Amino acid sequence: MNVRAQGCVTGSEIAPRTVRRENGQREVFCGLTGIVWLHRKIQDAFFLVVGSRTCAHLIQSAAGVMIFAEPRFATAIMEERDLAGLTDANDELDRIVTQLIARRPDVRLLFLVGSCPSEVIKLDLSRAALRLSRTFSPAVRILHYSGSGIETTFTQGEDACLASLVSVLPPAEANEDQLLIVGSLADVVEDQFVRMFEALGIARVQFLPPRKSTVLPAVGPKTRFLLAQPFLADTARALEDRGARRLAAPFPLGVEGTTAWLRAAADAFGVISTVFERVTAPYRARAERALVRYRETLSGRRIFLFPDSQLEIPLARFLARELSMQLIEVGTPYLHREHLAEELKLLPADVALTEGQDVDRQLDRCRGARPDLVVCGLGLANPLEAEGMTTKWSIELVFTPIQGYEQVGDLAELFTRPLVRRAKLVA
Amino acid sequence: MTMQLTVWTYEGPPHVGAMRVATGMQGLHYVLHAPQGDTYADLLFTMIERRDRRPPVTYTTFAARDLGGDTAELFKTAARNAYDRFRPQAMIVGASCTGSLIQDDPGGLARALDLPIPVVTVDLPAYQRKENWGAAETFYQLVRALAGPSAPAPGSKRPERAAGARPRCNVLGPSALGFRHRDDVTEITGLLGRLGIDVNVTAPMGATPADLAQLGDADFNVVLYPEVAGQAASWLQRMFGQPSTRTIPIGVSATRDFIDEVATLAGVDATAVLAGCATRLPWYSRSVDSTYLTGKRVFIFGDTTHAVAAARIAADELGFKVVGLGTYSREFGREIRDAAKHYGIEPLITDDYLEVEANVAALQPELVLGTQMERHIAKRLGIPCAVISAPVHVQDFPARYAPQMGFEGANVIFDTWVHPLMMGLEEHLLAMFKDDFEFKDGALPSHLDVRDVAPMDVAPGAPAEPATEVDSVADAAVIWAADAEQELRKIPFFVRGKARRNTERFANENGVATITIETLYDAKAHYAR
Numbered sequence: 033m034n035v036r037a038q039g040c041v042t043g044s045e046i047a048p049r050t051v052r053r054e055n056g057q058r059e060v061f062c063g064l065t066g067i068v069w070l071h072r073k074i075q076d077a078f079f080l081v082v083g084s085r086t087c088a089h090l091i092q093s094a095a096g097v098m099i100f101a102e103p104r105f106a107t108a109i110m111e112e113r114d115l116a117g118l119t120d121a122n123d124e125l126d127r128i129v130t131q132l133i134a135r136r137p138d139v140r141l142l143f144l145v146g147s148c149p150s151e152v153i154k155l156d157l158s159r160a161a162l163r164l165s166r167t168f169s170p171a172v173r174i175l176h177y178s179g180s181g182i183e184t185t186f187t188q189g190e191d192a193c194l195a196s197l198v199s200v201l202p203p204a205e206a207n208e209d210q211l212l213i214v215g216s217l218a219d220v221v222e223d224q225f226v227r228m229f230e231a232l233g234i235a236r237v238q239f240l241p242p243r244k245s246t247v248l249p250a251v252g253p254k255t256r257f258l259l260a261q262p263f264l265a266d267t268a269r270a271l272e273d274r275g276a277r278r279l280a281a282p283f284p285l286g287v288e289g290t291t292a293w294l295r296a297a298a299d300a301f302g303v304i305s306t307v308f309e310r311v312t313a314p315y316r317a318r319a320e321r322a323l324v325r326y327r328e329t330l331s332g333r334r335i336f337l338f339p340d341s342q343l344e345i346p347l348a349r350f351l352a353r354e355l356s357m358q359l360i361e362v363g364t365p366y367l368h369r370e371h372l373a374e375e376l377k378l379l380p381a382d383v384a385l386t387e388g389q390d391v392d393r394q395l396d397r398c399r400g401a402r403p404d405l406v407v408c409g410l411g412l413a414n415p416l417e418a419e420g421m422t423t424k425w426s427i428e429l430v431f432t433p434i435q436g437y438e439q440v441g442d443l444a445e446l447f448t449r450p451l452v453r454r455a456k457l458v459a
Numbered sequence: 460m461t462m463q464l465t466v467w468t469y470e471g472p473p474h475v476g477a478m479r480v481a482t483g484m485q486g487l488h489y490v491l492h493a494p495q496g497d498t499y500a501d502l503l504f505t506m507i508e509r510r511d512r513r514p515p516v517t518y519t520t521f522a523a524r525d526l527g528g529d530t531a532e533l534f535k536t537a538a539r540n541a542y543d544r545f546r547p548q549a550m551i552v553g554a555s556c557t558g559s560l561i562q563d564d565p566g567g568l569a570r571a572l573d574l575p576i577p578v579v580t581v582d583l584p585a586y587q588r589k590e591n592w593g594a595a596e597t598f599y600q601l602v603r604a605l606a607g608p609s610a611p612a613p614g615s616k617r618p619e620r621a622a623g624a625r626p627r628c629n630v631l632g633p634s635a636l637g638f639r640h641r642d643d644v645t646e647i648t649g650l651l652g653r654l655g656i657d658v659n660v661t662a663p664m665g666a667t668p669a670d671l672a673q674l675g676d677a678d679f680n681v682v683l684y685p686e687v688a689g690q691a692a693s694w695l696q697r698m699f700g701q702p703s704t705r706t707i708p709i710g711v712s713a714t715r716d717f718i719d720e721v722a723t724l725a726g727v728d729a730t731a732v733l734a735g736c737a738t739r740l741p742w743y744s745r746s747v748d749s750t751y752l753t754g755k756r757v758f759i760f761g762d763t764t765h766a767v768a769a770a771r772i773a774a775d776e777l778g779f780k781v782v783g784l785g786t787y788s789r790e791f792g793r794e795i796r797d798a799a800k801h802y803g804i805e806p807l808i809t810d811d812y813l814e815v816e817a818n819v820a821a822l823q824p825e826l827v828l829g830t831q832m833e834r835h836i837a838k839r840l841g842i843p844c845a846v847i848s849a850p851v852h853v854q855d856f857p858a859r860y861a862p863q864m865g866f867e868g869a870n871v872i873f874d875t876w877v878h879p880l881m882m883g884l885e886e887h888l889l890a891m892f893k894d895d896f897e898f899k900d901g902a903l904p905s906h907l908d909v910r911d912v913a914p915m916d917v918a919p920g921a922p923a924e925p926a927t928e929v930d931s932v933a934d935a936a937v938i939w940a941a942d943a944e945q946e947l948r949k950i951p952f953f954v955r956g957k958a959r960r961n962t963e964r965f966a967n968e969n970g971v972a973t974i975t976i977e978t979l980y981d982a983k984a985h986y987a988r
Contacts, residue, residue, distance in 0.1 A: 062496020124462035181496025411501030418511030
């Protein structure tokens with residue numbers, strides 16, 4: 033539909049970069065999908081989507097599995113009468129929340145999650161959260177955010193969720209220097225980073241989201257934060273409003289990204305560079321060793337990334353610089369120029385960047401380019417495989433621990449596997 | 460109460476039903492007024508069914524910023540582009556749940572485009588109805604719009620079939636994402652062919668809009684899945700005087716009844732086909748190896764068509780006892796109530812899987828026949844299970860030929876239902892040899908997926924129980940004497956949970972404070988059937 037190329041200056045020292053902007057059919061998940069990993073991360077939280085049968089169906093389909101135990105998410109499915117009268121809808125919501133809290137006494141934090149239909153009918157979940165908090169506080173804290181597809185794309189749901197959490201973070205002691213890592217990471221990755229920061233001499237490190245809602249990180253003017261994920265625009269703004277300062281850095285993907293990310297913290301906390309070198313060197317060396325084998329397969333291969341999680345630009349930087357892959361097109365649903373500035377400086381100057389999507393046109397370009405590997409969503413993967421292309425499901429990059437030194441090999445392997453597999457199959 | 464708390468849902472929204480029809484067909488395109496997240500539905504088809512093409516659906520993917528502007532124009536642009544790019548023979552237009560709230564009237568907008576193809580509006584009440592209803596309504600609207608123009612004048616008689624011409628029927632109901640529809644169509648088409656009946660059109664699966672226009676050429680309709688085709692078939696009956704089959708050919712008896720019904724409708728002689736029917740189910744069921752199947756308590760849940768058919772096979776062809784029968788499709792509640800009455804049980808009509816789980820736990824069946832959700836419920840409860848119905852899972856699209864319908868379908872069903880029980884028998888042997896050094900009591904049954912079942916080896920010396928132990932009459936203050944506890948452990952562990960519960964219930968009801976070996980056997984005699 034509307035395609036316009038636009039020059040934009042992403043950093044003072046680099047040439048203007050052309051970004052194609054597309055505004056057609058988007059083949060992406062909505063923000064509700066984040067519940068799939070957020071409910072695993074915050075282990076005493078429950079996510080109640082106020083939406084339609086489609087919302088319920090989306091979450092169970094995106095989770096890819098049937099439910100093995102009663103999960104900590106559900107949908108309050110609105111029906112005809114709820115749409116007609118908002119008073120009724122509020123009464124109904126109160127009834128359902130009461131029922132839910134009685135059923136799940138283990139839940140300490142309840143998110144009311146807005147959806148497309150609840151946004152369109154303007155059901156005010158902020159007021160509902162306040163009203164219900166009066167009833168259930170302090171046993172259960174009730175927050176709200178929107179995961180609707182008209183406002184959020186896939187990982188932006190996590191951004192909205194974390195931004196809502198920022199509002200209830202306790203204030204930090206006035207003179208307490210501390211580091212906050214922002215964005216969901218697998219527990220194993222968090223633990224690795226904690227050990228690393230400890231070795232660097234940065235003692236006070238906290239994480240958002242926390243594993244338990246009862247142990248929230250504190251935030252204040254002496255808080256410096258590092259984004260562990262590239263899709264946290266609103267969360268960062270909310271933290272800045274609380275006085276915290278963002279440390280500009282690339283994202284901790286690959287050896288280079290992880291080192292630069294850690295270095296941003298080290299510099300901010302006055303870690304001297306010899307210490308930084310000494311602490312990180314063995315990890316860097318080990319991660320480099322892990323990459324060698326994969327570089328043999330991936331080097332020189334041409335890759336096309338469809339927009340999905342906003343992780344595309346950091347991933348592309350890693351693939352191009354550490355694995356010598358050739359970037360054909362890098363799509364992102366949304367390009368946050370400030371948070372991605374350090375990444376864009378590292379990205380090859382001639383790469384084709386696309387923000388937004390017109391899926392049919394993008395497929396045309398992909399078919400035309402015949403890349404060696406296509407990173408795309410589950411709706412496109414099998415059809416492209418059937419056309420003879422090799423694909424990597426992008427959602428796996430969100431669900432798999434890929435950040436930090438110890439995961440560098442795993443991350444490279446995710447891109448190698450489809451190519452190795454295709455080479456193996458003769459029938 | 461209107462708003463409903465849903466943890467998991469058996470059926471998607473109605474527009475997913477419309478997608479199942481559109482994706483099953485050829486040469487049809489669906490333009491759906493929907494926000495971006497709704498595109499998740501594509502992966503149902505490309506991943507679960509492993510389709511090699513994207514579903515023929517264009518989503519307008521409007522965003523919040525469009526709501527203040529012109530979403531109607533967005534719809535028109537999307538529809539025009541979809542026509543230009545895909546050149547379909549016909550188009551369906553509609554809105555998803557959110558699309559319907561912005562009241563843009565996709566039908567009117569599409570008409571205004573004046574496309575040179577038929578454009579059919581499917582208006583699906585997203586806040587009242589569900590997936591199967593959406594599929595049925597979409598198929599009906601398509602049939603009405605495309606076959607309608609060739610309908611004979613009201614009151615006119617169907618022309619006689621030309622002398623010597625083979626009878627022809629339509630096969631209606633198979634769709635994308637259907638439970639074994641792909642193989643059922645092959646099986647039934649073959650069966651009809653052996654009866655000397657030609658298939659005029661199979662729809663929606665594989666049909667083009669042009670094919671739908673020819674539906675009237677058939678003498679009658681074979682309705683394989685009333686959930687999808689029931690409404691269209693009754694319209695065809697009214698407009699074209701085409702009678703429809705009522706019997707669903709799942710199971711040996713039902714397949715024979717179906718052959719009789721079809722032969723009558725077509726005016727052909729079915730004797731040879733009935734005599735030559737190649738199914739092993741009746742003999743396998745009579746062979747002495749199957750004796751242990753007798754009276755097995757079976758719980759059945761699924762869409763009504765598959766659940767009712769399964770109950771008949773279970774009771775009449777395998778000698779099971781149907782202890783539970785239910786469906787998630789309220790539209791077909793009457794059929795399930797009638798069948799349940801036949802088996803002398805209460806029907807379960809619900810779309811809440813937690814209620815289904817509670818029902819299974821209470822009924823303590825020895826076999827569960829259900830959807831993928833009941834498979835998980837059964838796993839949790841340590842009960843053998845086979846899948847008989849949608850909602851589908853990637854496993855329900857096997858690489859091999861595996862119909863449910865017809866005589867080969869009966870063979871497939873025998874294997875699919877009996878093998879989990881035979882595994883159960885192996886566990887029995889395992890339990891008998893449990894003191895042998897190679898076996899240990901707490902070992903997981905080998906037919907259960909270890910990932911999803913709580914480990915049974917609770918503590919050294921503790922009685923190992925299947926996961927059903929959670930339902931033990933824990934609030935009762937009965938005590939197990941040590942020797943009774945020891946005796947209980949000699950009972951094969953896959954029935955031990957039931958024995959424990961029954962004994963405790965018996966003790967409670969009879970005021971027994973301490974359960975002895977005698978209480979255990981008194982209870983066993985009491986509950987013997």
